[in-house]
Amino acid sequence: MDTIKAVMLRDWCTWDDDYKTLVEDLRAKLLALATKKTEEYTITLMQGSGTFSVESIIGSIIPPEGKLLVLANGAYGDRIALISKTLKINTVVHNSGELAKPDLEKLESTLKEDRDITHVAVVHCETTTGMINPIDKIGEIVKKHGRVYFSDTISSFGGVPMDISDLNIDYCVGSSNKCIQGVPGFGFIIARKKEMTKIKGYARSLSLDLYDQWQMMEADGGKWRYTSPTHVVRAFYQAMLELEEEGGIEKRHERYSSSQRILVEGMRRLGFKTLLPDEFQSPIITSFYSPESEKYNFKDFYDKLKARGFVIYPGKVTKLDTFRIGNIGDIYPEDIKRLLKAIEESVFW
Numbered sequence: 001m002d003t004i005k006a007v008m009l010r011d012w013c014t015w016d017d018d019y020k021t022l023v024e025d026l027r028a029k030l031l032a033l034a035t036k037k038t039e040e041y042t043i044t045l046m047q048g049s050g051t052f053s054v055e056s057i058i059g060s061i062i063p064p065e066g067k068l069l070v071l072a073n074g075a076y077g078d079r080i081a082l083i084s085k086t087l088k089i090n091t092v093v094h095n096s097g098e099l100a101k102p103d104l105e106k107l108e109s110t111l112k113e114d115r116d117i118t119h120v121a122v123v124h125c126e127t128t129t130g131m132i133n134p135i136d137k138i139g140e141i142v143k144k145h146g147r148v149y150f151s152d153t154i155s156s157f158g159g160v161p162m163d164i165s166d167l168n169i170d171y172c173v174g175s176s177n178k179c180i181q182g183v184p185g186f187g188f189i190i191a192r193k194k195e196m197t198k199i200k201g202y203a204r205s206l207s208l209d210l211y212d213q214w215q216m217m218e219a220d221g222g223k224w225r226y227t228s229p230t231h232v233v234r235a236f237y238q239a240m241l242e243l244e245e246e247g248g249i250e251k252r253h254e255r256y257s258s259s260q261r262i263l264v265e266g267m268r269r270l271g272f273k274t275l276l277p278d279e280f281q282s283p284i285i286t287s288f289y290s291p292e293s294e295k296y297n298f299k300d301f302y303d304k305l306k307a308r309g310f311v312i313y314p315g316k317v318t319k320l321d322t323f324r325i326g327n328i329g330d331i332y333p334e335d336i337k338r339l340l341k342a343i344e345e346s347v348f349w
C-alpha cells in the first residue's frame with residue numbers, strides 16, 4: 001500500500017517521547033488483537049526478521065537445565081529445532097513429515113514419560129506447505145501436563161482469528177511483514193506475564209535477550225534497548241490502522257479465505273492439484289504439484305508470470321516437485337482472477 005510506504009518518509013528518534021508513545025500505542029493495539037485477557041499477557045518488540053524473534057524466544061525462555069520438544073512438519077518447525085540445537089539446548093523433535101499433522105497421542109505419551117521436557121514448540125501455519133496445525137488441541141495436552149507452550153504464529157497472526165488465552169499459549173510471535181501487511185524489519189513477542197517474570201538471566205544472547213528488552217520497554221515506556229527500526233515501526237502503525245479500517249482480523253480472514261478459494265477452484269479448472277487436502281489448508285499460502293509435462297520447468301513458468309506482474313514461490317517441500325502461491329498482503333480476489341488468467345496464458349504443455 002502506498003499509504004504505508006508514505007509514512008516512512010518522516011524520521012523519528014528511537015528515544016524521543018513521540019516515538020515511544022507510538023510504540024506504547026502499538027503494543028496496546030497488538031495485545032488487544034491477541035487476546036481478550038489483556039491483563040495476563042504482554043508484548044515485546046524485537047529488531048530483525050521473524051526468525052530473530054523466534055531465536056529470541058527459544059534462547060530466552062528455557063532454563064539452562066530445560067528441554068524443548070519441537071513438533072515439526074516443515075521447514076519452520078525444523079528451524080525452531082535448529083535454533084535450539086545451535087544454542088546447545090537439550091532438544092527432542094517429533095517430525096510427522098510435511099504432509100501430516102503432529103501426532104497428538106505421541107505428544108501425550110512423551111510428556112508423560114519424559115519429565116525432563118519443560119517446553120513444547122509448534123508452528124501454527126507451516127508456511128512450507130500451507131498446513132494449519134491444531135494448536136488448540138496441542139495446547140490442551142501441553143497444559144494438562146504442566147509444560148510451557150510456544151507457538152510460531154508468524155504467518156497467521158493478524159490473518160486468522162484466535163484468542164491466544166483460549167489456546168493455552170504462553171508465548172507466540174508475529175512479524176511486521178506478514179498478515180498485518182507492514183514492511184519487513186521487526187517481530188513482536190506475545191507472552192504470558194506470569195511466565196515472563198521467571199526467565200531473567202536465561203538468555204543465551206545479549207541483543208536477543210527477551211527479558212531485558214521487555215524490562216526496558218516496560219520501565220522506559222516504549223524504549224528499545226538498541227536502535228529500533230523507526231521507519232518500519234511507523235509503517236507498521238499505519239498498517240495496524242488499515243487493518244482496523246478493513247474491519248479487523250475477521251474481515252481480513254474472510255478476504256484471504258475467499259482469495260484462496262478462488263485460487264484453488266481456478267487452478268483445479270486448469271488441471272493443477274493441491275498438495276494438501278482442503279481440510280488441512282490455511283488461507284495464507286497454497287502448495288500445488290508441478291505439472292507432470294516434460295515441457296514444464298519452474299523457472300520458465302516463474303519468468304512468464306513475473307513478466308505479467310506476478311511473483312510466485314518455489315516449492316519448499318523436500319521430496320515432491322511443487323510450487324506455492326501466497327495470497328496475503330494487499331491482494332484481493334480480483335487480483336487472483338487476473339493471476340489465474342496469467343497462469344492460463346503461461347501454460348504451454
Ligand SMILES: *Cc1c(COP(=O)(O)O)cnc(C)c1O
Nearest residue numbers: 049050051076125127152154155
Ligand atoms: C515468515 C516466517 C518466519 C520468519 O521468517 P523470516 O524470513 O525470518 O521473516 C517464521 N516462521 C514462519 C511460520 C514464517 O512463515
